[in-house]
Amino acid sequence: MPEKMIPLLPCRTVQPVVDFYTALGFETTYFQKSPYPYAAVERGRIELQFFSMKEYDPQQSYSGCYVVTDDVETLHAAFRAGLKAAYGRIPTRGLPRIGPLKDMSYGMRQFLMTDPGGNSIRVGQRISEDRSMRPAPKETFARALHMADLFADSKEDLPGAAKIIDRALGRTDEHPTPVQELRLLVLRGDIARRLGDEGLAERLLTRAADLPLTATERESARDALARLAELRE
Template sequence: MGETTVPILPCRTLQPVLDFYTPLGFEVTFLQRRPNPYAVVERGGIQLHFFGMKDYEPTASYSTCCIRTDDVDALHTAFRSGLRAAYGRIPVRGLPRIGALKDTSYGARQFLMTDPGGNCLRIAQPIDDDPRHRPAPRGTFPRALHHAALLADSKEDLPGAARIIDRALGIQDEEPTPTELLRLLVLRADLAQRSGDTETSRRAQAEAETAAGRLTAGEREALRDDLGRLATLRDGM
């Protein structure tokens, strides 16, 4: 059996989408302008097809696909570098954008990337054989991080995720550990920047930088994804 599944994704016009993918190392292997706009881009084993829809609204798109890889860290690094070269910065909000690399609660290490057509690519490397969501962890702050991350990345509910983080940071009779505090502040800065709230993002980034200065070398290594996200947020301001 030699079946292959190929996603066919919508966009308003082809050229902005093609201009997005080519700096990321994709090659345009097919392009048709008429009678129906259609294009194909390929990079290694990744093949994406696009069709044009004149009245399509990218900001209202729900189209998505999952790309499974055995080296998600390498793809994240390559795509970030390509985006920086193309846009002069790494876009983290609006269209297009690239999200944080992180280990999820459902057995995958992944990041999300959304192109100018509003198509969200979920680029994932399995790290567990069980793809089901894990139960929320015990503990006030790990639980807050768990639920906020799910709201932000699975449901795109940025205000809801921000409320969870703000409640956790406002608790008076319990303190997060240094690593929990750093993760809370980075996620809060990320949510604010994705929502266009630059002032809140700057404030949370500054507090996160202070918290990072108190971490041990071992803690910094354990939080390399969060610290990398903090650096990206700082560069994207």
């Protein structure tokens, strides 16, 4: 029998976590209340197990795992649909939440979701055989996007990501391309919303929506435009 690794992830209360994964299409394969709460869920070849800790703070969680798939687009769409059916909306901030699909600099197309226990589950598909981290671009706005993405969705340092984008958008000696400006505005609007600044988020997203783009530019920015539409729902 081939070896199999199963993540054991903490949470404060097991039931909300199980409910979250049920919404994603997982089956509960084990559940106990005593001598301590514990549960296991499965969806296809993905298996996760959870244990309860009374003093655990989900907001301070650093736990998580990476799920590799060969069809990240379908999985992302299925998870979003399941969450909308269960919660009446697609949660994009707070706990739980699910993020957008993004092409990462290390050869993966991925999305990040965080369950009610604060566990970060990254789900990705290889889009390049080169899995090494690409060096940061040298061009000003490409570099800002690269670094802000890493700060926001890998390091999860939202204030740090916001500073990078604000500095880039505030430059007067250089100007981004329309696609770069769109991506910067959408990411900054997303960050503002996740930080609870709805007024700023709305202004940034409106500015992004008003940018004139050619058909070629719209195709190049399809992920950012999809995220813009989600954030403005």
